[in-house]
Amino acid sequence: MAVRKSREEWKIYGNVFDKFTIQVLQKLEAKGLFDHLASAVALGKEANVFTATQKKDLVVVKIYRLENCNFRKMYDYLRHDPRYIHTKPSKRFVVFSWCQREYRNLLAAREAGVRCPTPLGFKDNVLVMTLIGKKSTVAKQLKDLAPEDPEKFAGLVLKDVRKLWKHGLVHGDLSSFNILIHDEKPYFIDFSQASPTKAPNAKELLERDLKNLAKFFKKLDLVLDVEAEKVKILA
Ligand SMILES: Nc1ncnc2c1ncn2[C@@H]1O[C@H](COP(=O)(O)OP(=O)(O)O)[C@@H](O)[C@H]1O
Ligand SMILES: [Mg+2]
Numbered sequence: 001m002a003v004r005k006s007r008e009e010w011k012i013y014g015n016v017f018d019k020f021t022i023q024v025l026q027k028l029e030a031k032g033l034f035d036h037l038a039s040a041v042a043l044g045k046e047a048n049v050f051t052a053t054q055k056k057d058l059v060v061v062k063i064y065r066l067e068n069c070n071f072r073k074m075y076d077y078l079r080h081d082p083r084y085i086h087t088k089p090s091k092r093f094v095v096f097s098w099c100q101r102e103y104r105n106l107l108a109a110r111e112a113g114v115r116c117p118t119p120l121g122f123k124d125n126v127l128v129m130t131l132i133g134k135k136s137t138v139a140k141q142l143k144d145l146a147p148e149d150p151e152k153f154a155g156l157v158l159k160d161v162r163k164l165w166k167h168g169l170v171h172g173d174l175s176s177f178n179i180l181i182h183d184e185k186p187y188f189i190d191f192s193q194a195s196p197t198k199a200p201n202a203k204e205l206l207e208r209d210l211k212n213l214a215k216f217f218k219k220l221d222l223v224l225d226v227e228a229e230k231v232k233i234l235a
Contacts, residue, residue, distance in 0.1 A: 025126060028061075037050045037051070037052045038051040038052055039051050046098070058135070059128055059131055060128070060131045062126070062127045066091070069091075071091050075094050077172075078097055080195065080200060081195045081199050083196065101192055102191045102192035102194075103119045103121075105169060105191035105192070106129060109164060109167075109169065112164055114164050115160060115185060116132075116188045117129035117130045117189060132180045139187065141177055141179070141180060141181075142180065143177055145181050150217070153185075153186060154213075154220070154222050154224070156185055156186050157186045162232075164194075165206065168196055170194060172193035172195055173190055173193040174212055174213060175212045193205075203230075203234070206233065
């Protein structure tokens, strides 16, 4: 399949693309994972997120920056994960592993039956996944939209935390920023920090996730007993 975009054309999306990343995007495009980038969704700490057209659909393209990333933090997190214990302390390699890890984690989370994007493919520092939202409207983050029935919503969140743990994974960065609200249901995103439950820091990550949720639920007048929930999950 022909590569549709020249390097010059990619440049219109801003200065976030280095030569290497443009080539990766062209390869994913040539593989048919998407047709062309549509619009910017978010410029985050570690990644830039775009929507892209894929035939009649929209998909999400998450581009991990090769520069301006928190390499130290990423490296430390990776080395706690038994799957990435031998990661070399090379910046590029760490970013690639981080991206691959999000892909693998999303696959596992889908297998677990957790509401989250379906990963469609990845290469090096670029991940392509399904869009959470309706047609061209991207779902809002929980921090920006209160659920109509907070109690029911919180129940669904905790159900997926349990499902994930039972399937051997803990999210590790769960907050109202990384939960989207779509059709009044929670969708977990941003899985690059998710770790196997057998990782030495897994219980710590679980506790942190629950504490973050408890803090947010409190704003909705809900009480989450972190200790009791932890006991229930670990039982
Ligand atoms: N699959 C998706 N569907 C819809 N919106 C998404 C999707 N993935 C990411 N986003 C949007 O992009 C933002 C940043 O993505 P995220 O994966 O959280 O990256 P970061 O590591 O920069 O926080 C999210 O808060 C969300 O608004
Ligand atoms: Mg995020």
